[in-house]
Amino acid sequence: MATSLFYILVFPGILFLGLFSLALEFFDRKFHARMQNRKGPPWFQPLADFIKLSAKEGIIPEEANATLFRLMPLLALTAATVSFFYIPLWSTRALYSFDGDLIVVIYLLTIPTLAFFLAGWVSASLYSMLGAVRALTQLFAYEVPLFMAVLSPAILAGSWSLSEIAAFFNDKPLFIIFNVPGFLISLIALLGKLEKVPFDIPEAETEIVGGSFTEYSGRYLAFFRMAVDIEMLVGASLVAALFLPIGLDLHPVAGFIVYILKVLFVVALLSVLRTIFARIRIDQMIRFCWIYLAPLSLIQILIAFIVKGLFLQ
Amino acid sequence: MSIISKMVNWARLKSPWIIHFNTGACNACDIEIVDALTPRYDIERFGILLKGTPRHADVMICSGAVTNQIEDRLKRVYEQMPEPRFVVAVGTCASSGGVFNGCYNVKGGIDTVIPVNAYIPGCPVRPEAIIDGVVKLLASLEEKEG
Structure with a gap:
């Protein structure tokens, strides 16, 4: 009981999560x-x-x-935090795992976006409503490619559990190379999920002042910013666990360092993308996601099926 | 002073988010403010970020003499900022009304409408002067509360 409380509250739980996500935000901004x-x-x-x-x-x-206005930052923060416990970090075992936790993690990562939408909607400000509607519109563009991209490792491993997927790739590390398109798709979708440039359309400062968060101030805004940071950490950890499952059977300390490096690598890629691109319009974003990303993720699933049929039967 | 209020004070000094509001300037000071925000001057190293909405901001940077038309808007934007809030008057016109003082449509400097914490003279002010002014404002807060 005491040890599981320690796991949840301190390491690798809420305290570690909070501090590491703040460090990650610093890394992103500094880079x-x-x-x-x-x-x-x-x-x-x-x-x-x-x-x-x-x-x-x-x-x-x-x-x-007022009730919803106060509740939404907490909802976003809680959902992002809970999803962290199901991701295998530096071993093939997550803190908690069951068959199907991959789907649960992805749905939990969707909840912050819905919280952003509701927060903008209940703020009763024109700017935040515009931002809210844009956040939801954007959700329909990146969510399907993201889902299909993360399905491919699951199909290869023949399991819906993140821990079992990690264990499978730990046994057969060469199968990672068949997931490279999925890695790229999930990176781009993650940019959309985190509302970063070029997909920061929902909070476009120059058009709609602050998007969903326009009316938020003080600790409510602090919680929202924290939720976005934790979402970035969880998203990077998820991508690292699914597409870069290397160094999982090392000594815990070495494995921890490898895990940190993997997350920093994913966040560095996100920073590079947000530095070299400018914001695009919402219709361009949706067209890009449905014309290029969604077919690419279908091809990724096809590759996964073919590879599974050829090598894993 | 307790440790918590010390930490809060430290955090306030390290992360002043600004909002830029043109109260009727000729645009020269605005260009200089935008200049100060560019990567060349890199004010993010002081933790300064430009925010689009007064709800997120701590410091309001006002430029220009207050015209009759902008007066109500200035008051409303000021009241939308959460406490503690600070106002910096950038430029001679914002400080005193400048050459527009006495015009039929001009109230005067920013301090005729809302309280001002720091004045930065200049026509237009240089970006270095704006950064210096904001840093001096923060230093004065440190003395007052520390």
Whole structure:
């Protein structure tokens, strides 16, 4: 009982998750700054932002639905945090696992987006409603390619459990190369999920001030920012567990370092993408996702079936 | 001072998010503010981020003399900012009304409508002066609360 509480609350649970996601935000911002030939923020910047926002006045607009307005940041934060426990990090065993946790993790990762939508909707501000509708529209574009991309490792491994998938790839590491298209698709879909450039259409500052978060201030905003950070960490961990399952049978300390490096690698790729691209319009984004990403993910599933039929029977 | 309020004060000094509001400037100060936000001056190293909405911001950077038309909007945007909030008047016109002082449609400097924490003179101000002004504002907060 005490050990599982320790696992959930401290390591690799909520405390580790919070601190590592803040560190990850710093890494993302610093890397972004260095690529723009800037010095970038100091290492404590995300922590200072979080503390400052938590201590600020939280305004709830008069027109807004106060209960939902308060609830949505917590919902987003909780869903993102819970999904972390089912992902195998530095061994082939996740903290908790059952057959089908892959689907649960992906659905839990969808909940923050729905929370962003509802948060924008109940804010009763025109800008946040526009942002909310855009967030939901974007969801329909990237969600299907993401689902189909993460199905391919599951088909190869013949299991719906993330831990069993990791164990399978640990036994047969060469099968990773058949998942490269899926890796790229999930990276792009992750950009859309995290609402980063070029897919930051829902919070486009120059058009609709702050998107769903326009009316949010103080600790509610702090929770939302934390939820986005944790979503980034969970998304990167998920991609690392599915598409880069290497070094899982090492000594725990070495495995931990490999895990950190894998997550940093995925986040660095996301930073590069958000540095070199500019924001596109919502119709361009949906067209791109349905014309290129969705067929590519179908091809990925086809590859998985063919490989499974040829080599794994 | 307790450790928590010390930490909060430290965090406030390290992460001032700004919102830019043109109260009737001729656009020269606005261009200089945008200039200060470019990678060349890299104000993110002080934790300064430009925010689109007053709800997220701590410091409002105002440029230009307050015209009769913008007065209500200025008050409303100021009231939308969550406490603690600060106002910086950028440029001579924002500080005192400048050459527009006494015009039939001009109220005067920013401080005729809302309280101002720091004045940065210049016509237009240089980006270095804006950064210096914001940093001095933060330093004064440190003395007051520390």
